[in-house]
Amino acid sequence: MSLQLLISGISLGSVYALIAVGFAIVFSVLKFSNFAHGGMISACAYIGYYFQRSFPSTPPIYVTILFSALCGVALSFLVDFIAYRRLRAKQAPNIYYFLASITVSIAIVQILSVFYGNNLYAYPAIFESTTFFIGSIRFSTIDTLILLVSLAMLAVLIYLIDKTRVGLAIRAVAINAQTSKLMGINSGFIIVAVFAIAGVLAGVSGVLLGLKYSIYPTLGSQMMLKGFIASVIGGLGSLSGAIAAAIILGVVEIFLTYYLGSLSTPIILFGVMLVFLAVRPEGIAGRFAKDKV
Amino acid sequence: MSNYQLSLIMLACISVISVSGVFAMTSLAGMFSLGQAAYMSICAYLTFCLAKYLDLPVMLTAVVGLAASGLVALIISLPALKLRRDYFALLSVGFGEMISSIVILLGKWTNASIGFSRIPKVDNLVLVILGITALVLFMVRNLKRSRFGRMCIALKTDEIAAKSFGIDVYRLKIKIYVIASMIAAVAGICYGLRNRVISPDAFDWSLSAEMQILLFFGGTNSLTGSVISAAALKILPEFLKGVSFFGVSLQDCKTIIYCALIIVIINFRTKGIMGEHELSLAPLVKLARKAGARRAKESK
Amino acid sequence: MSRCILKTEGIRKNFGGVVAVKDFSFEIDEGQIIAIIGPNGAGKTTIFNLVSKIYELDAGKISLCGADITKKSQIEVARMGISRTFQNARLFTGLSVLDNVRVALDFAGKYSLIEAMLLLPRRWKTERETTRRAMDCLELLNLDRYAGQRPANLPYGIQRRVEIARALVSNPKVLMLDEPAAGLNPEELFQLMDFLREIRAKYPQLAMLIIEHRMDLVMSISDYIYVQDFGETIAQGVACEIQNDPLVLKAYLGEEE
Numbered sequence: 001m002s003l004q005l006l007i008s009g010i011s012l013g014s015v016y017a018l019i020a021v022g023f024a025i026v027f028s029v030l031k032f033s034n035f036a037h038g039g040m041i042s043a044c045a046y047i048g049y050y051f052q053r054s055f056p057s058t059p060p061i062y063v064t065i066l067f068s069a070l071c072g073v074a075l076s077f078l079v080d081f082i083a084y085r086r087l088r089a090k091q092a093p094n095i096y097y098f099l100a101s102i103t104v105s106i107a108i109v110q111i112l113s114v115f116y117g118n119n120l121y122a123y124p125a126i127f128e129s130t131t132f133f134i135g136s137i138r139f140s141t142i143d144t145l146i147l148l149v150s151l152a153m154l155a156v157l158i159y160l161i162d163k164t165r166v167g168l169a170i171r172a173v174a175i176n177a178q179t180s181k182l183m184g185i186n187s188g189f190i191i192v193a194v195f196a197i198a199g200v201l202a203g204v205s206g207v208l209l210g211l212k213y214s215i216y217p218t219l220g221s222q223m224m225l226k227g228f229i230a231s232v233i234g235g236l237g238s239l240s241g242a243i244a245a246a247i248i249l250g251v252v253e254i255f256l257t258y259y260l261g262s263l264s265t266p267i268i269l270f271g272v273m274l275v276f277l278a279v280r281p282e283g284i285a286g287r288f289a290k291d292k293v
Numbered sequence: 294m295s296n297y298q299l300s301l302i303m304l305a306c307i308s309v310i311s312v313s314g315v316f317a318m319t320s321l322a323g324m325f326s327l328g329q330a331a332y333m334s335i336c337a338y339l340t341f342c343l344a345k346y347l348d349l350p351v352m353l354t355a356v357v358g359l360a361a362s363g364l365v366a367l368i369i370s371l372p373a374l375k376l377r378r379d380y381f382a383l384l385s386v387g388f389g390e391m392i393s394s395i396v397i398l399l400g401k402w403t404n405a406s407i408g409f410s411r412i413p414k415v416d417n418l419v420l421v422i423l424g425i426t427a428l429v430l431f432m433v434r435n436l437k438r439s440r441f442g443r444m445c446i447a448l449k450t451d452e453i454a455a456k457s458f459g460i461d462v463y464r465l466k467i468k469i470y471v472i473a474s475m476i477a478a479v480a481g482i483c484y485g486l487r488n489r490v491i492s493p494d495a496f497d498w499s500l501s502a503e504m505q506i507l508l509f510f511g512g513t514n515s516l517t518g519s520v521i522s523a524a525a526l527k528i529l530p531e532f533l534k535g536v537s538f539f540g541v542s543l544q545d546c547k548t549i550i551y552c553a554l555i556i557v558i559i560n561f562r563t564k565g566i567m568g569e570h571e572l573s574l575a576p577l578v579k580l581a582r583k584a585g586a587r588r589a590k591e592s593k
Numbered sequence: 594m595s596r597c598i599l600k601t602e603g604i605r606k607n608f609g610g611v612v613a614v615k616d617f618s619f620e621i622d623e624g625q626i627i628a629i630i631g632p633n634g635a636g637k638t639t640i641f642n643l644v645s646k647i648y649e650l651d652a653g654k655i656s657l658c659g660a661d662i663t664k665k666s667q668i669e670v671a672r673m674g675i676s677r678t679f680q681n682a683r684l685f686t687g688l689s690v691l692d693n694v695r696v697a698l699d700f701a702g703k704y705s706l707i708e709a710m711l712l713l714p715r716r717w718k719t720e721r722e723t724t725r726r727a728m729d730c731l732e733l734l735n736l737d738r739y740a741g742q743r744p745a746n747l748p749y750g751i752q753r754r755v756e757i758a759r760a761l762v763s764n765p766k767v768l769m770l771d772e773p774a775a776g777l778n779p780e781e782l783f784q785l786m787d788f789l790r791e792i793r794a795k796y797p798q799l800a801m802l803i804i805e806h807r808m809d810l811v812m813s814i815s816d817y818i819y820v821q822d823f824g825e826t827i828a829q830g831v832a833c834e835i836q837n838d839p840l841v842l843k844a845y846l847g848e849e850e
């Protein structure tokens with residue numbers, strides 16, 4: 001039993017990791033918390049759902065994920081175009097980005113609820129059975145699929161950030177935007193790249209969450225909160241810290257939910273986070289979550 | 294006046310109370326929270342549940358509710374206000390979720406998602422709420438014009454410089470946060486008295502976000518501006534009832550429309566419609582005095 | 594014999610591998626004006642930031658009127674009477690000129706939050722007192738006619754003066770001026786020198802510490818001068834000694850040779 005819970009927890013945690021990374025990567029380059037990410041996840045979950053439903057025979061899941069990821073990128077650019085572009089040009093203070101991103105997120109949630117109502121929709125079943133066995137251990141098919149897809153995504157992402165020129169440029173801008181500009185890094189391109197990555201991550205995590213849960217307009221915002229908790233606990237702007245914290249969070253949540261019920265879980269998680277931040281505001285990875293001097 | 298009109302006035306008043314609390318927090322001290330509705334929830338549930346189950350007068354339990362909200366705000370802010378501003382804001386969302394979960398968890402008393410409706414009826418409620426609104430506005434206005442208001446604006450602009458003038462930034466933020474949360478709590482009581490039913494869904498983070506939106510709409514640093522926008526934008530959708538557009542009722546779309554407006558304002562008129570300007574009667578008074586003086590001269 | 598107000602012993606600050614301030618020791622007496630000069634990057638502003646505790650010291654000791662303040666926080670140091678201006682006039686843009694000056698008195702304001710919100714008598718009394726002191730200070734610096742304006746709408750020279758008023762109003766023991774003449778035109782510079790003399794006449798106890806590039810200002814007004822280069826004190830003395838010190842000429846006035 002506990003092994004199944006563990007796998008389920010890691011699988012949930014890996015989705016949180018996708019969200020946390022999507023959130024953290026925008027943060028690390030643009031230095032604001034992109035609340036709109038939650039709205040985009042919801043939107044992508046709906047896009048995936050309607051994509052799957054719009055064919056006479058359900059398309060393979062990877063096609064849906066790919067389509068949703070592309071839509072995520074488009075959406076991400078659209079949000080940037082509408083809400084952030086002018087603020088960047090004006091070099092507006094942080095709080096305005098933040099307000100803009102919240103507003104976008106609320107707008108997306110409202111649009112979804114006006115057009116699709118607050119009903120729950122479930123993705124059509126993609127596997128014939130919900131579980132499979134390896135030896136005598138039973139695994140959830142969906143959880144396993146989610147785990148594999150998320151881990152693959154994270155691996156690609158880490159490769160991208162650590163090994164490619166674009167990744168290097170992103171890291172440079174994250175550390176010091178001005179110096180990188182002087183060194184000839186095209187910051188406009190980096191911003192596009194970052195929003196593209198965030199869009200892909202929103203698209204993938206939207207579909208994965210849709211497969212795991214039923215979809216509803218505030219799904220994304222709620223899940224983004226978990227991703228945010230992970231990125232805070234992991235340490236501001238630290239991708240590996242965020243991934244580790246997200247997986248721990250997923251496992252803890254699954255166990256708590258199993259033993260204490262789904263209502264007490266958010267209370268305990270929030271309490272733990274508050275205490276954690278009181279003791280170690282710089283997060284696991286040790287960067288400061290305080291306002292810069 | 295008809296009951297419907299009275300009810301609209303109360304709606305506007307409640308919106309004004311909650312936005313003026315957010316004004317103290319965001320416009321003065323630069324803190325951005327999406328958890329203010331949670332304080333409405335805490336206070337409303339405590340007030341009305343205690344009144345019901347312990348059979349106490351609402352006046353008394355309201356005081357308990359207010360005190361409890363203040364205490365919760367204090368406990369939350371001690372660690373949270375050490376963080377970056379946006380982290381603080383996100384934390385506040387988690388706080389809101391936690392409070393709704395607690396309300397549902399205590400479903401035996403709070404009636405969970407169905408809503409708690411055993412709220413006593415108060416006579417002349419409109420007058421009571423109008424009185425409370427006036428008092429809250431008076432207090433927030435005085436706050437802005439006091440040494441605390443000045444120190445807040447100083448710390449919002451430049452924390453390091455503020456500290457070098459002896460301003461204890463952290464403690465000041467905590468004080469203001471507690472006050473703002475207690476003002477939200479007052480709004481929570483009024484909400485309960487008006488609607489006669491409270492439910493966790495009514496106090497979710499979108500209500501908190503709405504307060505922030507109304508504030509920014511009116512003007513980031515203008516109390517009069519945000520009060521006007523709080524009242525007007527809250528009532529306006531009531532007149533849109535029944536109007537529909539391409540088969541979608543406009544009232545359903547109000548939040549979307551507000552969001553669009555906010556995006557436009559942030560991008561094109563960053564400081565909100567009124568910016569930093571306060572409406573006041575001073576110019577009128579001056580004009581009247583001038584006219585009076587002229588008349589006095591002429592009569593000589 | 595005048596009393597020593599502020600004293601530092603071997604204060605040091607490193608940023609990474611760079612020594613910004615190396616074992617700087619100095620003392621300043623009541624009523625004295627001391628200047629710290631030196632080329633850009635010599636660590637002058639870092640000294641101010643160390644004394645006002647914006648930065649933590651890596652080594653050394655600071656004392657105010659004989660009491661050790663090395664471990665005090667930025668806020669405590671400010672409250673004990675060490676006041677400063679900033680290199681680039683960090684005025685509070687959301688406040689009027691008068692409020693910018695009043696806010697420097699506000700931490701010690703004698704009324705509580707509740708009294709403020711309910712407009713109780715102590716609030717009125719304190720506010721009157723605060724306003725009077727702030728206006729006096731603005732008058733001293735000939736700024737009273739700008740009281741109601743926002744600093745952003747004023748010329749830079751005026752803004753710098755508002756900053757001095759803000760630092761002065763709380764009647765500090767030590768006033769630290771970070772490049773008060775930077776960005777001023779010759780006429781404004783002339784006015785500034787007059788104002789500094791007036792301040793000195795009005796507050797004979799006040800110790801002033803000035804960072805400055807403009808040699809004319811430094812030479813005419815300061816009682817004693819420290820010359821910094823690459824974080825180290827390369828010379829100290831009264832104006833005429835400094836003017837003729839070969840090391841100083843080399844480091845600071847090099848181009849003029």
